[in-house]
Amino acid sequence: MSNPVTNSKLDRRAMLLGAVFLVGGGAALTRFLKPSESRTGDDAPAMSGEQFMLLEQVVDTMIPATDTPGALAAGVPAFVREMLGEWASDATRREFLDVLETIERQAWAQFGAAYLELPAERRLAVLGRYDEDAISRQDPAYGRFKYLVLVGYYQSEIGATEELRFELVPGAWRACLPLTEVGRASAV
Amino acid sequence: MDFDAIVVGSGISGGWVAKELCERGLRTLVIERGRNVTHRDDYNDFATPWQIPNRGLVAQDEIAKHYAIQSTNPAFNSATKQWWVRDSEHPYATPTDRPYSWIRGYHLGGRSITWGRQTYRMGDVDFGANKLDGNGIDWPIRYADIQPWYDRVERFAGVSGANEGLEHLPDGQFLPPLELNCLETSFKQRIEQYYPTRRVTPGRCAHLTEPTAEHIALGRGPCQSRNVCERGCGYGAYFSSLSATLPAAKKTGNLTILTDYIVERLDYDHAKRRVSGVRTIDSNTGQGRSYQARVVFMCASTIATTQVLLASRSEYFPHGLGNRSDALGRHLMDHVVGIGASGTHPGFLDRYYYGRRPSGFYVPRYINITENADVDFIRGFGFQGYSGRSSWQRAEKETGVGADLKQRLRDPGRWEMTLVGYGEMLPHADNRVTLDERRRDKWGIPLVHIDCSHGENERRLAERANQDAVRMLIAAGFENVAPLGAVKPPGSSVHEMGTARMGRDPATSVLNGHNQAHDISNLFVTDGSCMTSTGSVNPSLTYMALSARAANYAADLLGSGEI
Numbered sequence: 229m230s231n232p233v234t235n236s237k238l239d240r241r242a243m244l245l246g247a248v249f250l251v252g253g254g255a256a257l258t259r260f261l262k263p264s265e266s267r268t269g270d271d272a273p274a275m276s277g278e279q280f281m282l283l284e285q286v287v288d289t290m291i292p293a294t295d296t297p298g299a300l301a302a303g304v305p306a307f308v309r310e311m312l313g314e315w316a317s318d319a320t321r322r323e324f325l326d327v328l329e330t331i332e333r334q335a336w337a338q339f340g341a342a343y344l345e346l347p348a349e350r351r352l353a354v355l356g357r358y359d360e361d362a363i364s365r366q367d368p369a370y371g372r373f374k375y376l377v378l379v380g381y382y383q384s385e386i387g388a389t390e391e392l393r394f395e396l397v398p399g400a401w402r403a404c405l406p407l408t409e410v411g412r413a414s415a416v
Numbered sequence: 417m418d419f420d421a422i423v424v425g426s427g428i429s430g431g432w433v434a435k436e437l438c439e440r441g442l443r444t445l446v447i448e449r450g451r452n453v454t455h456r457d458d459y460n461d462f463a464t465p466w467q468i469p470n471r472g473l474v475a476q477d478e479i480a481k482h483y484a485i486q487s488t489n490p491a492f493n494s495a496t497k498q499w500w501v502r503d504s505e506h507p508y509a510t511p512t513d514r515p516y517s518w519i520r521g522y523h524l525g526g527r528s529i530t531w532g533r534q535t536y537r538m539g540d541v542d543f544g545a546n547k548l549d550g551n552g553i554d555w556p557i558r559y560a561d562i563q564p565w566y567d568r569v570e571r572f573a574g575v576s577g578a579n580e581g582l583e584h585l586p587d588g589q590f591l592p593p594l595e596l597n598c599l600e601t602s603f604k605q606r607i608e609q610y611y612p613t614r615r616v617t618p619g620r621c622a623h624l625t626e627p628t629a630e631h632i633a634l635g636r637g638p639c640q641s642r643n644v645c646e647r648g649c650g651y652g653a654y655f656s657s658l659s660a661t662l663p664a665a666k667k668t669g670n671l672t673i674l675t676d677y678i679v680e681r682l683d684y685d686h687a688k689r690r691v692s693g694v695r696t697i698d699s700n701t702g703q704g705r706s707y708q709a710r711v712v713f714m715c716a717s718t719i720a721t722t723q724v725l726l727a728s729r730s731e732y733f734p735h736g737l738g739n740r741s742d743a744l745g746r747h748l749m750d751h752v753v754g755i756g757a758s759g760t761h762p763g764f765l766d767r768y769y770y771g772r773r774p775s776g777f778y779v780p781r782y783i784n785i786t787e788n789a790d791v792d793f794i795r796g797f798g799f800q801g802y803s804g805r806s807s808w809q810r811a812e813k814e815t816g817v818g819a820d821l822k823q824r825l826r827d828p829g830r831w832e833m834t835l836v837g838y839g840e841m842l843p844h845a846d847n848r849v850t851l852d853e854r855r856r857d858k859w860g861i862p863l864v865h866i867d868c869s870h871g872e873n874e875r876r877l878a879e880r881a882n883q884d885a886v887r888m889l890i891a892a893g894f895e896n897v898a899p900l901g902a903v904k905p906p907g908s909s910v911h912e913m914g915t916a917r918m919g920r921d922p923a924t925s926v927l928n929g930h931n932q933a934h935d936i937s938n939l940f941v942t943d944g945s946c947m948t949s950t951g952s953v954n955p956s957l958t959y960m961a962l963s964a965r966a967a968n969y970a971a972d973l974l975g976s977g978e979i
Contacts, residue, residue: 290817298822307471317476352818360815375812382808382825383465383472392808392826396464398641398771403595407768413807413828416465416772 274312274321282328283308285344289351290374291381296391304380311376323369324376334358388415419445419672420974422694422709424679424724427526428956429943429963430715431657431665432569436967437713438670442974445672445707446662447696449716450522452675453529455658459648460495469494488908489519491530491646499523499530499646508719509852509865516866517907518719524675526717527910528656530646533622533774534800535575535957537566541584541785542951545840549794552747552843553919555948556929559586565961572664573655573960574631576775577620585780585953591625593618594639594775598767599803599831606892607779613786614888619775619800622655622957634663641771654774676700680861681728682712682737682939690938690979691737697859711938711970711979714916715963718748718944722849722915723864725926725941738916738933743926747914748847748868749950752839754904755878756799757885759894761831768805768828776802779835779888781952783880793876795840798952799885803833833894837881838909840952842873847906849915868906878903911955913947931966937979942966 275283284305291299299305312321335343335354343351362370381387388394392415420442423430430446437444465471472493479487486492486500499521510516521527540559547554563586570589579587596604596618604616623639624631636652636659645654652659665671677696683706685692693706714721722745728737736744783796806829811821847868855863870878882899889897906912919925922934931946933939942963944955951958973979 291822292819294819294822296822311470311473315470315473315475317480320476355817359817363813363815366813371812375809378808378811379471379473385464385466387808388465391822394465395771396462396642400771401594401639401641401773402770403773404598404601405768405770407766407828410768410770412826413805414772415807 274309279325279328280305280309282332282343285351286331286355287377289355290377297386299381302381302384302386304377307380308376324373327370327373331355331358382415417710418707419443419709421711422447422707423713423715425526425716426524426657427717428528429959431528431661432960432963433713433715433942433967434665434671435661436964437971438665438668440971442971443670445674447677447679448524448675449678449699453524453658456650459650461644461647461650463495485517486519488517496646507863509855509863511867514867514869515905516868517905518866519910525656525658529648531956533654534954535620535622536953537586537588538951538953538958539584539586545795546949552949553924556918556920562961565965569960569964573622573660574624575620576623576625578618580615580617582780584785594625594773596777597769597803598764599761600777603892607888610891614782615780617778619778621775623774624653634660641773643772643774645774678859679724681724684730684733684737686732689936691936702859710974714941715943718912718915719849719864721941721943721945725916726851738926738936738939740935741922741924741926743917743924745849745915746845747843747917748849748912749841749843749914750906751909751911751950752841752870752874752878752903753909754900754902755837755839755881756835756900757882757889757897758834759889759897761894764831776800793873796952797837797839797877797881799835799837801833801835803831805829805831835885837885838952839874839877839881840950842871843914843949844871870906913944913950913955916941916945917948918946919948930969931962940966940970
C-alpha cells in the first residue's frame with residue numbers, strides 16, 4: 229500500500245505523528261513494554277493486556293478468517309502468550325515483544341495511528357512491509373515470531389484439519405499420486 | 417546361583433541376548449539402569465499435534481539447563497523428551513576443545529525406542545577392510561560367519577527392503593519395501609543412468625510392511641504410515657526391545673527384568689577365571705546388591721559397558737576387566753555425519769503422496785568399491801536420502817502475510833531432497849574412553865572421560881561426500897543445491913563403537929570371534945563396543961546378529977558344561 233514518503237496530506241500527518249510518537253511518545257512505548265520488562269517471578273504474565281491486544285490483531289492480519297477460520301478462531305494469540313510464558317527464554321520473550329513494538333512503531337510511522345486503530349487493509353500494509361523487510365534481512369527474531377504464529381495456527385485442530393489436511397492414522401503409504409487426488413498440503 | 421545368565425542393558429543388543437537365552441531354556445535376568453516402560457501404555461503416539469506440549473518445542477531454558485547435548489539429536493522434542501537423559505543428571509567429561517555428543521536414554525528398551533530403524537548388512541568389504549589397508553586389527557569373522565544370523569534376526573525383527581544383488585551391501589530376508597515417491601523414482605533413474613557404478617534403493621528399515629504370523633503372534637501389526645516412531649509405536653510396527661525381543665523372551669517364562677538398578681562393576685574370581693558377581697546400585701535408594709549367574713552379557717551400550725569394565729579392576733586386571741591388551745576403552749569410533757547436501761526440484765508439481773513414510777532411500781557406498789579413481793582417502797560413505805514437498809513450515813523463510821499467504825500454503829511447496837552421508841571412521845588408539853576418578857556422579861561412580869576426534873581420513877572423506885552429494889543432486893535436475901554444513905562432533909550419529917573390540921589376538925583385542933572375553937570364558941560383550949571397524953552402514957542390525965550368535969554360542973557352552 230502507501231509509501232510513507234509521499235506528499236499526500238494523510239501521509240504528512242502520518243509522518244508527523246510518527247515523529248511525535250518516536251520522540252514524545254516514548255512514554256507510551258515504555259508503558260507498552262513495562263509489564264514484561266519487569267517480569268520476575270513465574271506467576272508474572274508473559275505480556276501485558278495491551279501487548280496481547282496488539283498480538284491478537286497482528287496474528288489476525290497474518291492469518292485472517294477467509295472461507296476457513298483464521299488465527300483468532302484457532303486460538304493463536306493465547307498460544308503465543310502461553311509459549312512466551314512456558315517456552316521462551318527471557319531473551320526470546322524480549323525479542324518477541326520487540327517485534328510487536330516495531331510493528332506498532334511502523335503503524336505510527338506509516339499511518340499516524342496505533343495498529344489497533346487502523347483499518348484492516350492498512351494493518352496488512354504495515355505487516356506486509358515489515359514482513360518483506362525482515363525476511364529479506366533474515367532477521368532471526370522475526371523468523372521465530374512468524375514461525376510461532378504459523379505453528380500456532382497450522383498445528384491447531386482448525387489449521388491442521390480444516391485449512392490443511394491431517395490424518396492421525398493414514399494407514400498406508402501411497403508413494404506417488406496426482407495432487408488433485410490428495411487435495412491440500414499435509415499439516416505434518 | 418541366582419540365574420543362569422545376567423544381561424546388562426535392555427536395548428537392541430540386550431533384548432536380543434535375552435530372547436535367545438530364554439528360548440534356549442536359560443533363566444535370564446536383564447538389568448536395566450533406567451525406569452520401567454510399558455509397551456503402548458507409556459507412549460504418546462496417538463497425541464495430535466495440538467495435544468503435544470508446546471507443539472513439540474521444549475522450553476529454551478530447560479534445554480540449556482538439562483538437555484544441551486541430547487537436544488542436538490533431531491528426534492528430540494517435547495513429545496519424545498522422556499526418551500533422553502538429562503545431561504545435568506548424567507554428566508561426562510571431554511577435553512574442552514574436543515566435544516563428544518553422547519546421546520542416551522535410560523529406560524527399559526534403551527535406544528531401541530528412538531533408533532533410526534535403518535537396517536543394512538555389512539559385507540566382506542567391511543569385515544576385510546582393516547586387514548586390507550592395515551588400519552586397526554583384522555575382524556575375527558567374515559560375512560559367511562554372520563550371514564545366517566543376519567537371516568535369523570531380519571526374519572524376526574521384520575525388515576522391509578529391496579534386494580539389489582550387491583556383494584558389498586548383501587541382500588536379506590526382506591518384507592516388501594516402502595516404495596520410492598515420484599521424485600525419488602526419477603532420481604533413481606537419473607543417477608543410475610549418469611553414474612552406472614551407483615545405485616538408489618528404498619531404505620531398508622525395521623518396519624512391518626507385511627507382518628508374518630510370528631510378528632502377529634507377538635501383538636505386532638503393520639506400519640500405519642504415521643511417522644511418529646520416536647514416540648514409541650503402539651502398533652509395534654517397528655522393531656524395538658519392547659515390541660519384539662522382550663515380549664518373546666517373556667513368553668518363555670524364563671525372563672526376569674530388574675529396572676532402576678545401575679551396574680557398578682563386575683566381580684572376578686581369578687581361581688576360576690570367571691566373573692563371579694554383578695554389583696548393582698538401586699538408583700532410587702543407593703542400596704547396593706550383588707547378583708550371580710553362570711554367564712554375564714554386557715549390552716549396556718558402547719561407552720557404558722566400557723565404563724563398567726574399566727571400573728571392574730582387580731589385582732589380576734589392574735587396567736579393567738579383561739583388559740590384558742590395553743585395547744579396552746580405545747578405538748572409539750562413530751560414523752562421520754553432518755555431511756551431504758540438499759536441494760529443491762522444480763518439477764512434479766502436480767504429484768504428491770499420501771501418508772507419512774517412516775523411512776527414505778539409500779545410496780550404498782560406491783567409493784573404493786565400484787569407483788576407485790581419484791580418491792585421496794580409504795574406506796567410504798553411503799547416503800540416506802529423504803524427500804518430500806514442503807508445507808506451511810516454508811513460510812517462515814518466505815515473504816507474505818494475510819489471505820494470500822493462507823491461500824498459497826494450501827498447496828504443498830516445491831519438492832525438496834536431502835542426501836545425508838554416513839562416513840566410515842578409522843580406529844585410532846588415542847580416541848579413548850577413560851575414567852575420571854576425581855569426579856563422580858550422584859551414585860559415587862567415576863565419570864567417563866571421552867576424548868575423541870576425527871582424523872585426516874575422515875576430513876577428506878567428508879569433503880568428498882559433500883562434493884558427491886552436490887553433484888548428484890545437480891545431475892538429477894535439482895536447484896538451490898548446497899552442502900549440509902559442518903561435520904558434527906563425534907557421537908552425533910549415535911553409532912558409537914569399538915572400545916572392547918573383537919580380534920584374533922588377545923594381545924590386541926578384548927573379545928574373540930564369538931564376542932567372548934579372551935581371558936574370561938563367562939563374559940560376553942555384544943553391544944557396539946565389540947566392533948572392530950565401523951563400516952559405512954548403520955550398525956544396529958549387526959549388533960542384533962552378533963548378539964543372537966553369541967547368545968547361542970554361550971548357550972551351547974553352558975549346555976556342554978564348558979562354562
